[in-house]
Amino acid sequence: MNDVKETKQGVFAANRPLYIAVAVALVAALGALVWAFVLQQRLTETEAKLADAASKDRMALIRQLREADAKIQANSANVDEQMTRAQQQQAALDARAQALAADANRLQKTQAATAEKLGSVETDVSGVKTDVGSVKSDVSTTKTQLAATQTDVADTKSLLQRTVGDAGVMSGLIARNHDELEVLKHKGDRTYYEFTLHKNAPATLLATVKLQLKKVNDRKSRFNLLVSSDDRNIEKKDKTVDEPTQFLTGKNPVLYEMVVNQVGKDTVSGYLSVPKGM
Numbered sequence: 001m002n003d004v005k006e007t008k009q010g011v012f013a014a015n016r017p018l019y020i021a022v023a024v025a026l027v028a029a030l031g032a033l034v035w036a037f038v039l040q041q042r043l044t045e046t047e048a049k050l051a052d053a054a055s056k057d058r059m060a061l062i063r064q065l066r067e068a069d070a071k072i073q074a075n076s077a078n079v080d081e082q083m084t085r086a087q088q089q090q091a092a093l094d095a096r097a098q099a100l101a102a103d104a105n106r107l108q109k110t111q112a113a114t115a116e117k118l119g120s121v122e123t124d125v126s127g128v129k130t131d132v133g134s135v136k137s138d139v140s141t142t143k144t145q146l147a148a149t150q151t152d153v154a155d156t157k158s159l160l161q162r163t164v165g166d167a168g169v170m171s172g173l174i175a176r177n178h179d180e181l182e183v184l185k186h187k188g189d190r191t192y193y194e195f196t197l198h199k200n201a202p203a204t205l206l207a208t209v210k211l212q213l214k215k216v217n218d219r220k221s222r223f224n225l226l227v228s229s230d231d232r233n234i235e236k237k238d239k240t241v242d243e244p245t246q247f248l249t250g251k252n253p254v255l256y257e258m259v260v261n262q263v264g265k266d267t268v269s270g271y272l273s274v275p276k277g278m
Contacts, residue, residue: 085219092221176242177261181271190273199266203228206272209249209256213268221263229256 175181178194185192193206203210208229215224221241227234229249236245245258260270 174259191276193272196267196269207274218263218265223263223268
């Protein structure tokens with residue numbers, strides 16, 4: 001029995017290095033498995049972080065692209081609006097230039113007719129020098145013709161600053177800005193009230209009438225006004241800048257005239273012209 005025990009101990013002792021090597025190999029294999037598992041976990045976490053960062057960067061890039069596209073569209077809309085306004089202003093300038101050219105042409109024709117009249121007058125004066133009485137009569141006639149001619153020239157020049165109002169009446173001199181209005185005030189022919197009206201605001205009392213802005217289109221420089229006078233309301237629709245708006249008021253009707261010089265987003269500014277003493 002002892003011999004068998006000693007034999008087993010001898011075998012174990014002889015194979016101890018092998019057992020140790022197997023144990024070390026097993027421990028190393030287990031450590032390698034643990035290290036591989038930890039490394040796989042870290043790799044998975046790293047890949048998840050990278051995917052999350054890439055997703056955030058992609059979303060940020062998409063957001064930036066959308067913001068840039070919105071800005072480009074807004075700028076394009078602003079450019080289109082500015083081009084439209086410029087075209088409208090150019091059309092208004094062209095129309096005004098054509099009107100001035102037509103007025104200048106009429107003035108030139110009137111001046112030519114005036115010169116012809118003056119030449120005829122000079123011929124008549126030279127032809128009556130032999131008769132003193134006849135000369136005096138002709139000189140008197142000549143003076144009358146000259147005065148009438150000067151009046152015609154002055155009236156023709158004033159046409160460049162006058163126009164027909166919406167009531168079909170030839171207006172007085174029209175002021176297109178504050179400086180021109182000050183000149184009209186110094187002439188003393190009429191009384192002028194400057195105003196600024198706001199859309200849908202309460203009516204503004206000027207002289208004996210009330211004015212209220214109902215509608216305004218600043219892009220087309222057009223507006224609608226409600227005029228209250230003599231217990232009645234008069235709506236002036238689709239009016240434009242520097243257009244004389246006329247109406248009669250009072251027991252003995254007199255002509256009131258209103259001119260708007262500026263049209264804003266929700267406001268208009270201009271003046272009301274009334275006869276002296278009203």
